[in-house]
Amino acid sequence: MTGQTPLLEAKNLQCERDDRILFENLSFSVDPGDVVQIEGPNGAGKTTLLKLLCGLAPLRQGELFWRGERMSQARPQFLSSLLYLGHKTGVKALLTPLENLRAWCAQREDVNEERMMAALETVGLAGYEYSPCNSLSAGQQRRAALARLHVSSAPLWVLDEAFTAIDKKGVAQLEALLREKANAGGAVILTTHHSLHLSGEVRRIQLGAAS
């Protein structure tokens, strides 16, 4: 895909924590259709890198570009094309999966009730739509968050440890979904300790290789 402006471009990113440099001079770009897996041992800065990319953590050094535009200017467009799923998923334990999804969609996507129900069914929460999330298992809560992926049309997904607490079948389903997303021209950046079995190509960024 040469000649095309990359979706997201990072230049010379650096991350420092407690006077230790986790990574520096990290540059990469993400094009539409890319699945980028960020690898590294625990504490290598994977989550921090994702947070830097999303603007959740302050960028101390380096630059970010969204569709060729500097991030500081393109931030509104960037936010409306981003789906971020962190360690903490933002699923409210007191609300039901359906209510959670509805609240999330209300801010972003124009999705009708049937599609939400269908998304919850796809992630295997059929029959649990109306039970509060604190009565669900960890995996089911994670699935409630993953239901967002099924209704999202955002071109960039940033997933931090998306496979945690998900069973084998769910993992396979999620992998298929990611592939589908990439084929549709979306881009996915994710961290996971799973080895991904995607049919297509997965680009890997290795962090913490020096230590």
Added chain:
Amino acid sequence: MLAFRRPQELANPLVFFVMAVSLFPLGVSPEKSFLAPAAAGVVWVASLLATLLSLDALFRADHEDGSLEQLTLAPQPLFILVLAKVFAHWLTTGLPLILLSPVLALMLHVDESLLGVLMLSLLVGTPVLSLIGAIGAALTVGLRVGGVLISLLVLPLYIPVLIFGTGMVQSAAAGMDYTATLAMLGAILALSLTLAPFAAAAALKISVSN
């Protein structure tokens, strides 16, 4: 956003409000000569502390389950979302306090003609308490023990509201015109309504990035 499913948390500030106010006649003096002039102050101080009590929960749950990250990454400007949260907070604490206040004020021998003024002062004053409190809550949400720090941060800013709020009722009790103090209170509300959401949003961004 509307975590109505935890009734005890909702009732907490209200119960505190009622108890604090009803302890005064028991603890100091049940005489009308003492209670009537002090009543406005008592009701105001109690509602101020009740609001303070509820502040810590404003963003904490959101921070713990990650909703705060989702909020900061939402396409809408953060200050609007903060404003919505503060409004919800006011609806669940400020408004019930206002509705309860005439009952408690009557218990403290407040003249019936002053009830309206007291409620009006609370109506203009409690949103300010929620708004300013949101800044404190946003600043301390990333800390493990935010509660004490919120009080320290926010209480000095509450004092003008308290002074004008009680001042309004007292001047009405003295038969004077209270529109000047009401205007001051309204000005404080306008100022905090326009500035506090931005300050709280900025504070939230800092808290999230840690």
